[in-house]
Amino acid sequence: MPRSAAKPISPKAPKPPLAAPRTRTEALRLQLADEIVSGVLEPGTPLDEQELAGRFGVSRTPVREAIRQLSASGLVSVRPHRGAVVALPTPRQLNDMFEAMAELEGLCAGMAARNMTIAERRSLEALHEELRTLVREGDPVRYHEKNEAFHTAIYAGSHNSYLADITLMTRTRVAPFRRAQFRAAGRLGGSYEEHDLVVQAIMRGDQAGATEAMRKHIGIVRDAFHSYAETR
Template sequence: MSLASSSAATEGASAPRRRRGARRAVTRTEELRLQIADDIVRGRLAPGTALEEVDIAKRYGVSRTPVREAIRDLAASGLVEARPHRSALVAQPSLERLRGMFDVMAELEALCAGLSAANMTPTERAHLQAIHAELADLTRRGDQGGYTVLNERFHTTLYAGAHNDYLSELTLATRARLQPFRRAQFRNLGRLALSYQEHDRVVSAILRGDKAEAATAMRAHINTVEVAYERYAESV
């Protein structure tokens, strides 16, 4: 079992105890990465802006170590252009590249969902249902932050449920590159409720063991995420 699958299994076993504290588990580097990514996606850090470590550390009130790590991670998302021996620059993936990344993400997640329908154990299915139920509660309360965090666990649970370590690794790596853009979609009015409805179709198919429908529903979900992000990007 890979580290990704092992971690997901452990998470499943301890979910009831950890769920309320999930947002506190985010590391300082990850939190900083998300803050910088958010400012880039919102246009607060314009393309071409030099990301000087000292300036960024002052701006966000942190030391230079998490800044260095966050910039390295952001380079993998295409939001930052790393330059040897020089300050990194704010970049912006072309629309064509983003669409290509979303196309790959849709196929990877569709494959995970289909395999989850065929391979998930009863315990894993129960865990998926529990996460889905909590997402429903977060949707009713309009808790965008909580939904965003738990949404990632929802998808990770499906990656693990496919029981294919290599597929899980590829999907997690691709999600990391697209994470800032996927998170931005939730700023669209009504997006939480629509996301939950899309998840519901995926979960229903998995619980029925319908491999083809689970894959189709997930592919449609990721394609809708792409459209939602593009709509958000046009509005900022």
């Protein structure tokens, strides 16, 4: 039985907490990831820490950490004693990452439909409404940021901390590619509509429906990224 049955939700939903300001490392990581995925930095391009520190006006410490994080996504290859170079995952590797992502997120969504408290369901609806506003405004950068909060709320709503941790770890690896697909025409609206199916299933406590809706959503995200990449 669900920990809290899906009941009609009060229109007065609590506002989710504001996102924490980006660190220098995070801002640098996102910028470099965008340049790699969009093709500005081509595979094989060396990433010199001192040169990047000068370009972005930071010390080498956040540069070094950003490169380390990018290597986890397969965007950078760090060679011992030879420095780092741009290295995109192969199509097979990327497909494997998205396949695992779809299964993990589907499991989270299904468990969230069963386990989310009433307060958590209200908060999820509030995030969903904020995303709808950002679709109207056509802001892919803010949509991506709020989208991460939306998915994180579903991970937390599974009430399985181990599952939430490994799903977040996998999302970190796939994040640059998920971010890039929002540049495709019409993608913000499509993403919102896919989210809507997930939210509806969670609200009615439909575990199987939420699982399947989330799996389909991540599959569409994968296809949208491939379509975007082919146009670059």
